[in-house]
Amino acid sequence: MAKKIARAILALVGAGLGVAVVEGVNELLIYFWNFNMHRKLIEWGLALIYIGAAVLFAILLYLLAPRLIEGFTRFINTVESRLADMSMAEIFFGVVGLIVGLVIAFLMSTLTAKMELNWLAFIINAILYFTFGYLGWTVVTKRKGEINTPSWFKRGAKEKAGKTSVMARPKILDTSVIIDGRVTDICRTGILEGNMIVPSFVLRELRHIADSADPLKRNRGRRGLDILNTMQEELEVPIKVVETDYEDIAEVDAKLIRLAYDMGGVVVTNDYNLNKVAGVQRVPVLNINELANAIKPVLLPGEEMTVSIMKEGKEAGQGVAYLADGTMIVVDGGRRFLGEEAAVVVTSALQTSAGRMIFAKLKDR
Template structure:
């Protein structure tokens, strides 16, 4: 930051000049000019040496302040401003009443104003939903509303869930999500273009089943779509409906309610218990010698002991163990007595 270093050098020059003028009062007049120039140069060089360290400290402070500013909610700022206005009005009224007292002074007036400001601003921020709505009436809190992101729209399963009545409340599609789908549908990449067109088609199908509200809200200061979704959810009190695992984790850190279709699908998978019989087709070998691997219709991996010899054939197996891992469920099985199903 060249400007910052130049400012530091200018500050060093000014400090050196001030110190030189102070010494000129008590020192010899014939050396006053030389002393002043020397102190100015010393101050400038000292500032130049300290500039890199100061630049790092200022950079960290700036980054922290920027992050704090980006996390600020508009309703919180509006509520704090409202609380400060009330505090100033009340302090003026109290000042008029206390002016006749012998103990009254400007210092007492300042203390009263600071105490009132701290009280009313804190109270207003804690109730930002009510006070912030005075400045932002367009941001409405509708309990039960669900904000859709692009992933869950493109997924397509939402239409069937809404049609079956499992998704209640108002469905909200932010305008920036709609623009993102439109941009994808116009993309030169065939895969992205297909995803974008599928998302727009899903929205058309969804509108036939349930009314959709397009939220004409955006914040150009937020860099990513995920940041905008989190901010909008905080402002409206709505729930986030997504399949994005990273977005879900970040939203949870902001104390937001997140609904994941992927987690719901995993929870609804049929549970297989030890001793149950399954019929699967061995498609490949396992990690150990003789092991065969097949898959259920929902994609669950089934590892069959000594099942490789039946590769490519429908095989009846008995479940031995059912293990839940980070990547999903795994079923360990052994060959049934009947072995191959005709």
């Protein structure tokens, strides 16, 4: 509904723009050829020109409205993300620089007050205000270190630095990590800061999976929806569903990367391929599998432990055991202890894309 209202408003703006264009063309004709449409043309012909221009520009903006709305939304999200990463002192100095730049632009715009072509004066003034406003903001924020900062700003900056150096980036969840469910336990620990973002296209994909004819897919989709409900009801971390979509992109993974780039956020996933593609496009990723591997206990060569030999290994005489976190231990000579506990000594460890593998030998008795 909101998009329809926005398209209607843009159509009205287009109609007004069409009338303004006709007025601008009339001023050009007067300036260069001394031809005034209001005096030279009959009333109904002039009315048709105005109506035709208004209708043409209204249709044009109505058709371009989806792209304009998407671009405006992306711009707002980017500005919001940038402002969220700035301290209060930076925003204050930026506003001061913006005001100074606009004052300078206002003084310079007086030079165009006597121009006969009003439309040209308007364009020049718009360029002046935009340029000096932007320069005022950027120059002052970049050189704020040369300005004596009030003590209350310094105190606020120290308090903020004591907690975190920058505002937390939004975490954008993909379908696989929601179905996986471990993100809920990670959020309970409090190590994930910032808003948890669930894009509308990810929610649609979950609903599609939950409605699948395949029982396995249907259960996975319903599990994902249940996990989302649990996160919204039980966790203190804010969960937000964003309606941003990219109709020109078909794949959900590509949409996720685009959304993370536009919002300045982090993609949370356990999808290996999505992790690699996002890395190529320089979009930050939090891979749940990598996090799980990182927090597994480190076993150094020479450490002793007691394990239960669960099955035979690939090589002759080998036995395979598992730690509580699922880490595989290959025990040289452990086959004869199949189904029993054995004391082993760690010899080496190997990190693979699938996880960590530990090699051990039987402890000498």
